[in-house]
Amino acid sequence: MNEIWNYIIENQASIGAYMLEHIQLVGLSVIIAIAIGLPLGIYLTTNEELAETVLQVANVIMTVPSIALFGIMIPILSIINHGIGFVPAVIALILYSQLPIIRNTYVAINNVDPHIRDAANGLGMSTMQRLLRVEIPNALPIIMAGVRQAVVMNIGIGAIAAFIGAGGLGVLINQGISRSNTTMVLTGAIAISILAIVADGLLGILQKRMTPKGFQQ
Amino acid sequence: MIKFDGVTKVYGDKVKAVDDVSFEVPEGNIVVFLGPSGCGKTTTLRMVNRLESITEGKIFVNGTDVNSLNQIELRRNIGYVIQHNGLFPNMTIEDNVMAVPNLLSWDRKKKTDRYNHLMDLIGLNPDEYRKRYPHELSGGQQQRVGIARAMAADPPVMLMDEPFGALDPVIRSRIQNEFLQIQQEVKKTILFVSHDIDEAIKMGDGIAIFEGGKLMQYDSPSELLARPKNEFVREFVGQDRALKSLSLHTVKDLISERMLRKADGLQKHNKKTITVETNLRDALSILLNQEADQLFVQANNKLVGAMRIDDVEAYLHHHIK
Numbered sequence: 001m002n003e004i005w006n007y008i009i010e011n012q013a014s015i016g017a018y019m020l021e022h023i024q025l026v027g028l029s030v031i032i033a034i035a036i037g038l039p040l041g042i043y044l045t046t047n048e049e050l051a052e053t054v055l056q057v058a059n060v061i062m063t064v065p066s067i068a069l070f071g072i073m074i075p076i077l078s079i080i081n082h083g084i085g086f087v088p089a090v091i092a093l094i095l096y097s098q099l100p101i102i103r104n105t106y107v108a109i110n111n112v113d114p115h116i117r118d119a120a121n122g123l124g125m126s127t128m129q130r131l132l133r134v135e136i137p138n139a140l141p142i143i144m145a146g147v148r149q150a151v152v153m154n155i156g157i158g159a160i161a162a163f164i165g166a167g168g169l170g171v172l173i174n175q176g177i178s179r180s181n182t183t184m185v186l187t188g189a190i191a192i193s194i195l196a197i198v199a200d201g202l203l204g205i206l207q208k209r210m211t212p213k214g215f216q217q
Numbered sequence: 218m219i220k221f222d223g224v225t226k227v228y229g230d231k232v233k234a235v236d237d238v239s240f241e242v243p244e245g246n247i248v249v250f251l252g253p254s255g256c257g258k259t260t261t262l263r264m265v266n267r268l269e270s271i272t273e274g275k276i277f278v279n280g281t282d283v284n285s286l287n288q289i290e291l292r293r294n295i296g297y298v299i300q301h302n303g304l305f306p307n308m309t310i311e312d313n314v315m316a317v318p319n320l321l322s323w324d325r326k327k328k329t330d331r332y333n334h335l336m337d338l339i340g341l342n343p344d345e346y347r348k349r350y351p352h353e354l355s356g357g358q359q360q361r362v363g364i365a366r367a368m369a370a371d372p373p374v375m376l377m378d379e380p381f382g383a384l385d386p387v388i389r390s391r392i393q394n395e396f397l398q399i400q401q402e403v404k405k406t407i408l409f410v411s412h413d414i415d416e417a418i419k420m421g422d423g424i425a426i427f428e429g430g431k432l433m434q435y436d437s438p439s440e441l442l443a444r445p446k447n448e449f450v451r452e453f454v455g456q457d458r459a460l461k462s463l464s465l466h467t468v469k470d471l472i473s474e475r476m477l478r479k480a481d482g483l484q485k486h487n488k489k490t491i492t493v494e495t496n497l498r499d500a501l502s503i504l505l506n507q508e509a510d511q512l513f514v515q516a517n518n519k520l521v522g523a524m525r526i527d528d529v530e531a532y533l534h535h536h537i538k
Contacts, residue, residue, distance in 0.1 A: 119303025121268060122376075123317050123366070124292030133316075137307040212307035214350030 003183045004190070011187075015172070019191060022168035025161060026154045026199075029090045033097035033150060038143070040098075041105025042131065051106060058099040066157045069095065070164045089158070089166030096157055097150035104146025108139030137212050144207040151203060155196040159188070169195070218244035218406045219265065219374065223274035226260050226430075234260045236430040237274070242423070244373075247400065247407040249417040252427035252453070258410050261427070262376050265408060266295045278374055293317055296367030296375035296405070300382045302359045304351040310362055311347045317370040335365040338399055357388040364396065368403065377409045381416070393419055414454055418442070418461055426450050439465050459533060464498035468514055468524070471497060471532045477514060477522025490515055501529050 008015060044051035061069075073088035082088060112135050120130040136143075162170025172188030175181070219242040226235040235257040242248045250258035263269040265276055267288050276283045283291055304313050311332055312319070318328050336343035339361040351359055360380060367375055381389045393416065400407070411417050417424045418438045426433040426441070426449075434446040442462040445451040454461065472493065490513040491500060500512060504526045511523045 113301075113303075115299060115301040115303040116305060118268070119297070119299060120305070122266060122292060122297030122299070122303075124289045124294075124320060126289055129320065134305050134307070138305075214306045214308065214352060 004187055007183045007187055015169075015187070015191060018167065018169045018171055018188075019195065021166075022155070022158055022170075022192070022195065025086070025089055025158050025166060025168050026093065026151060029093035029154060030097055030147065030151050032090070033094045033101055034147060036094070037098050037101030037146075038105055041102040041143075042109055042136075044102070044106045045109045055099075055103060055106070058102055061095050062099045066092065066096070066160045067163065070160065074164065084165045086166050088164060089161035089168075092161070093154045093158060097154060100146040100149040100153070101143075104149075105139070105143050108142035108146075109135050111142075112138050141207060141211045141215070144203070144210055148200060148203040148207060152196050152200050155192060155199060159192050218242055218246075218279060219408065220277040221261070221274070222277065224261065224264060224271060224276055225273035226257070226264060226269060227272045233430050235264070238427075238430075238432045239274075240425060240432060240435045242406060242408065244406050245404040246422040247409055247420055248423040248425055249421035250408060250410045250425050250427060251412065251414065251417045252433075253412065256427040257430040258425075258427045259378055262378055262408055262410050265374075265376055266292045266297060268292075293320065293370060294372050294374070296369075296372045298363050298367045298375065298377040298380045300379040302351075302363035304359055304362060304366070306351055309348050309350060310354070313351065313362060314365045314369055316366055321370060331369065335368060338368075338402070339365045340395065356384055357392055360384060360392060361395075364399075368405075373406060375405045375407045377407060379410050379412070382411075382413075389416075396420075414461070415464075418464060426453060428453075438462075460498060460501075463501060463529070463533065464496050466497045466532070467493065468495050468497065468500060469493040469516075470536075471524070471528065472514070472521070474536050475528060475532060477524055477528075478511070479522060489513065490520075492516070493521070497529055497532070500524070501526070504529070 040054065044054055064072075069092045070088060073092055074083045077083050077088045077091070109131075116134060116138070117130065120134045125133065158166075158168050159170035159173055162168055162174045169188050169191050172184050172191070176184030176186075176188060221238050221240050224235060224238045225233065227233050238257075238261060250262060252258045260269055264271050265278065265283065267283060271284060278291075278295070305316070308316070314332055314335055315323075315328050318331060323331070332347075333343040336346065341358060341361060346354070346362075351362070354362065360383075364380065367377075381392055384392065397420065409420055411420070421438055423435060424438055424441050425435045428449050434441060434450050436444075439462060441450065442454055442458045442465070445454055445458070451458075468491065489503060491503070493514060493516045503512060504510075511525045513523050514521050
């Protein structure tokens with residue numbers, strides 16, 4: 001325990017930098033994932049057949065081992081000279097985030113009480129008004145739960161991104177393994193865990209904030 | 218005001234949910250669509266604001282074919298109330314009631330005035346409920362708010378799909394009465410779906426009975442009870458249709474046809490006083506419950522006479538049937 005503590009004190013600067021990289025990696029990938037997944041999830045509620053296919057594909061992506069996915073990225077992105085590093089890592093994390101975000105958005109919008117949707121239509125709301133005023137606000141807690149899941153998951157998977165040179169806290173683990181330095185490996189693992197716990201807590205608070213006040217507890 | 222002209226709804230290739238229905242609803246009337254589940258009453262209602270498309274035939278509202286209008290505009294001009302109130306749980310009561318004015322971008326002053334007026338109309342304190350949410354209200358209050366929301370932009374026509382169906386009998390009866398009061402004031406043209414014959418008799422100026430997508434009979438409640446057109450209608454209104462028709466008449470009607478007995482003020486036991494506004498069904502119930510041998514009838518707090526069971530019976534035989 002003491003060793004780890006000493007290691008952290010001695011290497012604060014570099015650990016801080018790795019952590020920042022890690023946050024950037026996960027943050028950027030989740031933001032892009034939301035920008036893709038949210039509209040896609042909403043669109044899928046209007047197209048049952050496509051929904052089936054897309055959710056299947058997202059499911060399959062989830063089952064690909066992360067190290068393999070990073071590996072696949074290398075030849076593909078080499079074409080544009082980004083075979084290793086930040087870009088393939090972000091793309092892989094975006095792919096992993098799609099399932100929880102698309103699925104939760106799709107399920108949440110689909111599960112909005114049909115009577116409420118009927119009332120919205122009957123009052124003369126356009127599709128867009130119905131989505132913005134009624135469906136999305138009522139679906140938001142579940143959508144946020146998906147985002148939260150994606151963030152926490154990506155903080156974990158992000159550690160492996162170090163193997164393709166994307167930086168982040170995975171670097172500590174990667175180097176620790178090759179140098180047989182248990183302290184380094186543990187430090188990296190603990191830092192990632194703490195990051196995940198803090199992110200989960202903050203997003204939990206955000207999720208509560210975004211839950212409409214009118215919802216029964 | 219609302220005209221159905223050969224309206225037909227076909228699902229898929231074959232299933233005829235509504236089959237060649239034609240009738241007219243005069244302005245300011247409540248017409249109840251009555252029938253068992255799956256008879257086409259709700260589908261007929263939902264074709265008016267085009268929540269269901271019309272397969273064949275035409276529906277005119279105020280002389281305009283609904284199919285010729287923009288769907289969104291049409292719906293904003295027709296109030297819509299459903300059984301499960303359909304209030305938006307994420308919005309406050311004020312935002313719920315003002316849903317349509319918000320869509321129409323009314324200015325703040327106009328909205329506040331309208332909200333206050335509507336809440337007064339439905340008997341809820343505007344300020345007390347303004348910032349509250351639907352789940353904090355009882356079922357009856359939610360249903361009232363649902364009605365206020367439907368009336369927000371003052372549409373001339375309202376569609377009500379079993380609006381009181383989910384309420385318990387006591388609350389339902391109270392809200393029915395309140396709603397009739399409101400209707401006296403606002404005089405909307407209302408289409409009202411129900412599966413309850415008693416509700417139909419109470420609420421309707423006219424009743425349209427449906428079965429298997431076909432319109433069986435369209436008449437006033439008293440006509441429907443007195444002269445059911447066919448076996449189905451006869452069965453649907455029930456064996457006790459004579460009794461039901463009594464609820465359409467008050468003691469006042471009876472007095473206009475028959476002299477009342479002289480009230481025997483000296484008789485001490487078993488007397489009970491009712492007003493001339495009491496309907497004959499309730500009066501008969503009191504007599505049958507043996508709460509009294511005869512009922513003393515009051516008009517404007519003055520005793521005008523007494524009545525017994527045989528008075529009701531004679532009135533029924535001579536003037537209703």
